[in-house]
Each structure stands twice: as structure tokens, then as C-alpha cells.
């Protein structure tokens with residue numbers, strides 16, 4: 001039996017858009033140890049594909 005606790009799918013997280021160089025929120029998916037942006041999303045700022053965006057973390061927090 002699978003435990004419902006391990007049923008993670010996609011999560012909301014902060015990603016860095018390389019096109020407009022802004023941090024935006026997007027759906028991220030855990031792939032092994034790394035987090036990746038779920039494909040098919042667009043940046044809310046510049047409407048570019050977030051496929052190549054850099055995931056900063058799974059919690060929208062401060063940085064720097």
C-alpha cells in the first residue's frame with residue numbers, strides 16, 4: 001500500500017526567469033534530488049516559456 005504522505009506531485013515554488021531576470025512563481029516538480037519547472041508554463045511577466053527557468057526553492061522566501 002502506498003502512503004498518502006508520499007503522494008507528492010507538483011508544488012508551488014519560486015523560479016528565476018532567465019528572460020526577464022525576475023523571480024516568479026510556478027509549478028515545480030521534484031525529479032530525484034532536484035527540482036524542475038513543470039513544462040508548459042509561462043512566465044507571468046514576460047510570457048516566455050519557463051522551461052529553462054532556474055528553480056530557487058519550493059518556498060517563496062527572501063533571497064540575498
Ligand SMILES: [Zn+2]
Pocket residue numbers: 017018019020021022043044045046047048
Ligand atoms: Zn520572465
